[in-house]
Amino acid sequence: MCDTMAARGVATSTGGTLFAKNSDRERNEAQYLQLLPAQSYGRGAVVRCTYIAIPQAARTHAVLLSRPFWIWGAEMGANEHGVVIGNEAVHPRALPQRQRALIGMDLLRLGLERGATAAQAVDVITGLLEAHGQGGSCGHMATRFYDNSFIIADRDEVFVLETIGRRWAVERAGTTRAISNTYTITTPTSASADLEAFARAQGWCGGNAFDFAGAVTNPDNPGLPVAQARCARATLRLGADAGKITPASMMSYLRDHGGLDGPGFHPADIVGATICMHAADGTRRGQSVGSIVSDLRGAGALHWVTGTSAPCTSVFKPVFVADGLPDQGAIPGDAFDGETLWWRHEVLHRALLTDYPAAMADIGPERDALEARFIARVEPLIAAPGAERRAAVAACWAEAAEAEAGWLGRIVGRARPRQSYLGAWRRHDRLAGASLTCTPAIAAQ
Numbered sequence: 001m002c003d004t005m006a007a008r009g010v011a012t013s014t015g016g017t018l019f020a021k022n023s024d025r026e027r028n029e030a031q032y033l034q035l036l037p038a039q040s041y042g043r044g045a046v047v048r049c050t051y052i053a054i055p056q057a058a059r060t061h062a063v064l065l066s067r068p069f070w071i072w073g074a075e076m077g078a079n080e081h082g083v084v085i086g087n088e089a090v091h092p093r094a095l096p097q098r099q100r101a102l103i104g105m106d107l108l109r110l111g112l113e114r115g116a117t118a119a120q121a122v123d124v125i126t127g128l129l130e131a132h133g134q135g136g137s138c139g140h141m142a143t144r145f146y147d148n149s150f151i152i153a154d155r156d157e158v159f160v161l162e163t164i165g166r167r168w169a170v171e172r173a174g175t176t177r178a179i180s181n182t183y184t185i186t187t188p189t190s191a192s193a194d195l196e197a198f199a200r201a202q203g204w205c206g207g208n209a210f211d212f213a214g215a216v217t218n219p220d221n222p223g224l225p226v227a228q229a230r231c232a233r234a235t236l237r238l239g240a241d242a243g244k245i246t247p248a249s250m251m252s253y254l255r256d257h258g259g260l261d262g263p264g265f266h267p268a269d270i271v272g273a274t275i276c277m278h279a280a281d282g283t284r285r286g287q288s289v290g291s292i293v294s295d296l297r298g299a300g301a302l303h304w305v306t307g308t309s310a311p312c313t314s315v316f317k318p319v320f321v322a323d324g325l326p327d328q329g330a331i332p333g334d335a336f337d338g339e340t341l342w343w344r345h346e347v348l349h350r351a352l353l354t355d356y357p358a359a360m361a362d363i364g365p366e367r368d369a370l371e372a373r374f375i376a377r378v379e380p381l382i383a384a385p386g387a388e389r390r391a392a393v394a395a396c397w398a399e400a401a402e403a404e405a406g407w408l409g410r411i412v413g414r415a416r417p418r419q420s421y422l423g424a425w426r427r428h429d430r431l432a433g434a435s436l437t438c439t440p441a442i443a444a445q
Helices: 104-114 118-132 195-201 212-216 224-240 247-254 341-381 386-411 419-432
Strands: 003-007 017-025 031-036 046-048 053-055 063-068 076-079 084-090 147-153 158-164 167-172 176-179 287-297 300-305 317-319
Touching: 003 084, 003 147, 003 224, 003 247, 017 063, 017 084, 017 147, 017 247, 031 341, 053 118, 063 104, 063 287, 063 300, 076 104, 076 287, 084 104, 084 287, 104 118, 104 147, 118 147, 118 158, 118 167, 147 176, 158 176, 158 212, 167 195, 176 224, 195 212, 224 247, 247 287, 247 300, 247 341, 300 341, 317 341, 317 386, 341 386, 341 419
Parallel strands: none
Antiparallel strands: 003 017, 003 176, 017 287, 031 063, 046 053, 063 076, 076 084, 084 147, 147 158, 158 167, 287 300, 300 317
């Protein structure tokens, strides 16, 4: 489960587009940030995606990606031209294809590498979808098949693209827009040529008006009510702040727990799922494992990334595509590796779960103040020389690491309530090769 949202200039305090996404995947499925330079390729070159190889473009744009470690593509990302994309799993009436083809994360990366505007990226993705299809398991340990939807944005435009097999529908978004793991487009702005005819031939719709989402949504999908509720929550948050949405607002939406936040709140209190996703036993297997907020305006693009799980326990740090990434250590896998950014933070995240209410009351205000200082420091540098920006970005990343190390030292040894909830994490600790949730000595390393 994931949530993606965008607000156009008329709804933001910046006058540009703001974009945000949480990537929800399995709790040990480390995600890492990668910045790839623009490249040129010779005639006949191919690119090997997650499962299949396709013809390579003559030139690809520089891209910032947030990638599950085992997938060629990405859950979310941006390119050097200020195009941003986030994808969602959606579940149509027609069973998703099991035969390996492109997966949604591949299509996202290809759209960023080949599209210099949001509209171009839409054309790239729909063209590749029609040519190669989508299919293959998108799960890490669990086998999962699904189709995909996307928000594709630049500083001027926001599009929603929703797919079913090789067919697709596009909506040019208005002031604000949110998507989750469900179809949302009723009347497409554009669509694949035979989309309506296909839906009617399946007996999914009748009457004169064609409602795309109503026709293709699988009503028996057990996750549908939760997806609809999360999408409605994101839409509500965006609408309530329309006209004054800031990057900090978007960060707060990604940390939203459905109105439950307050003294004594613990992730174990969540029923169903929330935008800030916390894994548990039963149906709530997903965890927010990476987050991004993008600030797109005429002067340039500034991206705020966690590179870590659970945005409520993470610090958003600045990145400019043109300036490179601070060191994150090695590429993480699904086993604990304290030399990687993602797993270092996971020590803090899982330690926080031992006494979440007290710990977050302690560190939450410091996290918000730290990010406010970062925003005040870096926003004025959007159009500054690269060396000045790189120095400011490096300082922010160093301060974030220092803060997280200090928070970990303060929470080690706290009381450990909610043992039934912590039990949901113990198997995953064992699979990762470290008792992060339950052993203070390991957390203190």
